[in-house]
Amino acid sequence: MSELEAFRAEARAWVREHAPKSLWGTSGSGPFEGYWGGSKCDETDPDLLRWRDLGVEKGWTAPSWPKEYGGGGLSHQQEEIIHEEMKAIGVPRPVAGQGLAMFGPVLLKYGNDAQRARHLPGIARGEVRWCQGYSEPNAGSDLANLQLKAERDGDEFVLNGQKIWTSHANLSDWIYCLTRTDPNAPKKQMGISVILADLDTPGITVRRIDLISGYSPFCETFFDNVRVPVDQLVGTENEGWTIAKAILGHERSSIGRSIARQPGSAQQEVVARARKHLDVADGAIPDPLLRDDLASLGMLEEAFHLTLARIQQSAASGTPGPEGSITKIVGTELKQKRFELGMTVAGIQGLGWEGPGFDDDDLQYTRDWLRSRASTIEGGSSEIQKNIVSKRVLGLPEGKK
Amino acid sequence: MSGHTAPSLLLNDEQKMLSKTAHEFIRERGPAARIRTFRDSNDEVGFSRELWNEMAELGWLGLQIPVEYDGLGLGFFDLCVVLEQSGRELMPEPFVSTLLLGTQTLLLGGTEAQKKALLPGIAGGETLVTVGYDEAGSHRDSSNVVTVAKTSADGFELSGEKVQVLDGHLSDRIIVSATTSDSAYTLFLVDPTQSGVTITRQSRIDGLNAAIVRLEGVSVTVDDIVGELDGGASLLQAVCDRAAVGLSAQMLGASEQAFADTIEYLKEREQFGVPIGSFQALQHRAVSVYTELALTRSVVLAAARAIDEAPDDIARLASLAKATASETFMHAAKEAIQMHGGIGVTDEHDIGLYIKRAQATYMTFGKPSQHRQRWAELHGY
Numbered sequence: 001m002s003e004l005e006a007f008r009a010e011a012r013a014w015v016r017e018h019a020p021k022s023l024w025g026t027s028g029s030g031p032f033e034g035y036w037g038g039s040k041c042d043e044t045d046p047d048l049l050r051w052r053d054l055g056v057e058k059g060w061t062a063p064s065w066p067k068e069y070g071g072g073g074l075s076h077q078q079e080e081i082i083h084e085e086m087k088a089i090g091v092p093r094p095v096a097g098q099g100l101a102m103f104g105p106v107l108l109k110y111g112n113d114a115q116r117a118r119h120l121p122g123i124a125r126g127e128v129r130w131c132q133g134y135s136e137p138n139a140g141s142d143l144a145n146l147q148l149k150a151e152r153d154g155d156e157f158v159l160n161g162q163k164i165w166t167s168h169a170n171l172s173d174w175i176y177c178l179t180r181t182d183p184n185a186p187k188k189q190m191g192i193s194v195i196l197a198d199l200d201t202p203g204i205t206v207r208r209i210d211l212i213s214g215y216s217p218f219c220e221t222f223f224d225n226v227r228v229p230v231d232q233l234v235g236t237e238n239e240g241w242t243i244a245k246a247i248l249g250h251e252r253s254s255i256g257r258s259i260a261r262q263p264g265s266a267q268q269e270v271v272a273r274a275r276k277h278l279d280v281a282d283g284a285i286p287d288p289l290l291r292d293d294l295a296s297l298g299m300l301e302e303a304f305h306l307t308l309a310r311i312q313q314s315a316a317s318g319t320p321g322p323e324g325s326i327t328k329i330v331g332t333e334l335k336q337k338r339f340e341l342g343m344t345v346a347g348i349q350g351l352g353w354e355g356p357g358f359d360d361d362d363l364q365y366t367r368d369w370l371r372s373r374a375s376t377i378e379g380g381s382s383e384i385q386k387n388i389v390s391k392r393v394l395g396l397p398e399g400k401k
Numbered sequence: 402m403s404g405h406t407a408p409s410l411l412l413n414d415e416q417k418m419l420s421k422t423a424h425e426f427i428r429e430r431g432p433a434a435r436i437r438t439f440r441d442s443n444d445e446v447g448f449s450r451e452l453w454n455e456m457a458e459l460g461w462l463g464l465q466i467p468v469e470y471d472g473l474g475l476g477f478f479d480l481c482v483v484l485e486q487s488g489r490e491l492m493p494e495p496f497v498s499t500l501l502l503g504t505q506t507l508l509l510g511g512t513e514a515q516k517k518a519l520l521p522g523i524a525g526g527e528t529l530v531t532v533g534y535d536e537a538g539s540h541r542d543s544s545n546v547v548t549v550a551k552t553s554a555d556g557f558e559l560s561g562e563k564v565q566v567l568d569g570h571l572s573d574r575i576i577v578s579a580t581t582s583d584s585a586y587t588l589f590l591v592d593p594t595q596s597g598v599t600i601t602r603q604s605r606i607d608g609l610n611a612a613i614v615r616l617e618g619v620s621v622t623v624d625d626i627v628g629e630l631d632g633g634a635s636l637l638q639a640v641c642d643r644a645a646v647g648l649s650a651q652m653l654g655a656s657e658q659a660f661a662d663t664i665e666y667l668k669e670r671e672q673f674g675v676p677i678g679s680f681q682a683l684q685h686r687a688v689s690v691y692t693e694l695a696l697t698r699s700v701v702l703a704a705a706r707a708i709d710e711a712p713d714d715i716a717r718l719a720s721l722a723k724a725t726a727s728e729t730f731m732h733a734a735k736e737a738i739q740m741h742g743g744i745g746v747t748d749e750h751d752i753g754l755y756i757k758r759a760q761a762t763y764m765t766f767g768k769p770s771q772h773r774q775r776w777a778e779l780h781g782y
Contacts, residue, residue: 267780271780271782274782275782282781283781284777284778284782285777285782288774291773291774291777291782292770292773292774292777294777294782295773295774295776295777295780296773298776298777298780299721299724299725299773299776300696302700302721303696303697303699303700303721303725304696305407306407306410306696306699306700306702306703307695307696307698307699309407309410309699310407310410310411310698310699310702313407313409313410313411314411317411326688326691326692326695329688329692330692330696383685386684386685386688386689387681387684389688389691389692390684390685390687390688393691394664394684394687394688394691395664395668396664396667396668396676396678396679396684396687397668397675397676397678397679398679399675399679399680399681399684
């Protein structure tokens with residue numbers, strides 16, 4: 001047995017022994033599913049909390065982080081194995097969210113020791129929840145156009161401006177922000193800095209945004225003369241764009257992966273909805289056109305999972321291919337197709353917003369369908385992803401955007 | 402995927418080397434433009450026997466054939482490495498007829514005597530074996546076999562007509578399906594030099610060689626049965642699954658080449674004073690093809706691996722690979738022509754050869770819609 005196989009056996013045994021039975025089969029085990037923690041968390045499920053505590057104690061909320069920062073001191077491959085073993089039985093990771101999936105890795109790479117020591121353990125223990133301040137009203141796809149001002153005043157930066165699409169800012173404790181520290185830089189990618197702010201700092205206001213689905217994790221976050229100490233600058237002043245791109249790269253791969261649920265589950269879900277709404281308990285679904293659509297979905301799903309596996313295998317073998325760049329495009333397309341077909345089979349029973357005459361699971365499905373429309377926009381729209389693949393992978397010349 | 406552990410989808414070092422060698426050899430010796438040359442010269446063979454023999458010497462024809470029949474005894478996965486490269490240049494050599502149809506039928510159903518008689522010659526390049534299964538009405542109902550095997554004193558007499566038999570004009574043996582009872586058919590090995598066999602060449606759009614094989618009271622014995630009496634349908638299905646995966650590997654290669662040619666053209670061709678590849682309208686379409694290629698590679702590798710290692714998953718993954726590769730190749734070929742503009746629809750340019758092959762492969766071993774229906778059945782809906 002190889003070392004990794006032995007580790008898999010160990011991870012499997014630990015996860016299966018310790019994960020509370022009530023959580024089995026409840027989660028796709030993605031980086032953004034489960035217990036997000038933070039001081040504003042009102043989670044009461046004792047099993048989720050116990051699972052969090054066990055994970056924290058083992059260092060397996062952040063398996064690949066150094067032990068001194070609350071991690072497990074393991075390799076990325078071992079971390080992958082732990083997550084696979086959680087996914088295999090459908091339990092959530094003990095702690096989920098932006099801090100673990102996105103901000104932590106960036107701080108490990110670009111932060112200084114004091115910043116790591118101050119912020120990482122709270123993330124690993126699920127005590128401090130982070131959100132991301134990236135987009136602005138005039139900086140969406142053109143992110144480098146961001147204008148949130150950060151002016152140096154003695155030992156502090158003074159922040160003025162607005163962030164938008166700050167997911168869960170209302171439930172978070174801290175925000176990592178892209179700010180404009182040099183408005184006179186010759187290129188808009190220059191003069192950007194990454195600054196951290198406690199959301200309780202005077203001058204910060206958070207307002208929730210409702211989406212077409214009726215709710216959302218998104219907020220607008222306003223900064224009005226917000227003063228933060230200069231030691232909350234990450235990396236070098238005016239060179240934050242490099243960090244921003246690293247976080248975006250991370251975001252793309254985690255979105256691609258987080259969409260990947262259990263292989264076959266999208267097909268199963270929509271087949272089950274078709275059976276329910278067409279009243280066909282088992283056997284062949286009589287409509288051949290619908291079967292064709294379901295099979296198209298199932299085939300795309302399987303091709304996507306096999307591609308994720310292939311990317312992972314080639315990364316593990318030390319020669320990552322360029323295919324990683326397409327996972328967000330394909331994963332979000334798969335998600336939208338799944339919901340579209342799931343809505344089609346429900347017919348008018350999928351039209352309910354709330355109230356009598358509709359099943360709860362259909363009402364929820366309809367909201368989820370509406371929410372899925374954002375998936376090809378958030379985290380870099382599909383068009384932006386295609387620009388990136390076109391330039392970096394296909395080597396096509398850059399043109400006017 | 403049935404479990405959460407995916408099959409290995411990577412090539413090992415030997416396979417990477419094989420892929421590279423085959424790529425270079427085929428690019429130099431077997432470019433796609435040959436399709437036009439064979440067509441315009443009314444070549445009697447329609448492919449290069451010399452090249453076929455050279456590939457035999459390189460060991461490529463016997464990659465999957467067991468050592469006891471003079472092959473290398475490797476897997477179907479290894480064969481697919483070479484098939485992918487042969488697909489890049491649309492090679493008209495008898496890969497599909499002999500290495501996929503003929504060899505797979507013999508490996509799965511052949512008697513020891515049949516394998517001994519034919520497989521060494523296949524590995525050596527001198528023997529061609531094909532399978533004739535399509536008939537005039539097959540595109541309406543492929544399960545309806547009109548060719549009959551009438552019981553005779555010595556065995557059977559075969560009568561009927563097979564169409565578009567790949568490399569039927571040159572094959573040393575043709576395996577044909579013929580009904581042996583009201584509800585079942587059997588596969589028979591036919592020597593085309595026998596009396597009662599008439600071969601008529603056909604001309605197709607795609608540059609592969611095909612023939613009508615007419616059988617009029619052709620005598621065969623029980624020794625010529627491949628597989629079980631009345632067991633033709635399940636054997637042919639298993640053969641077609643393997644052939645579909647091998648063909649998908651060729652389609653993957655062909656799509657990759659059409660795409661690579663297109664990307665090169667997008668970088669070279671200038672209009673409005675800039676390379677047309679700088680236009681976002683074309684860039685995004687190119688990325689869509691690239692995305693499909695990445696997905697197709699994954700499913701083809703998984704299906705090829707299943708043939709060697711996971712027999713229970715072959716049917717499902719063969720359908721996945723064939724449906725996906727068919728749609729991808731067709732899309733890649735259509736986009737290639739559109740992005741080449743006017744030159745793309747001329748006979749002079751190679752890119753048009755790709756859409757002809759795409760159409761032919763789309764229709765071979767089951768259309769995508771048929772594979773999706775089978776996928777649905779295999780998943781219980």
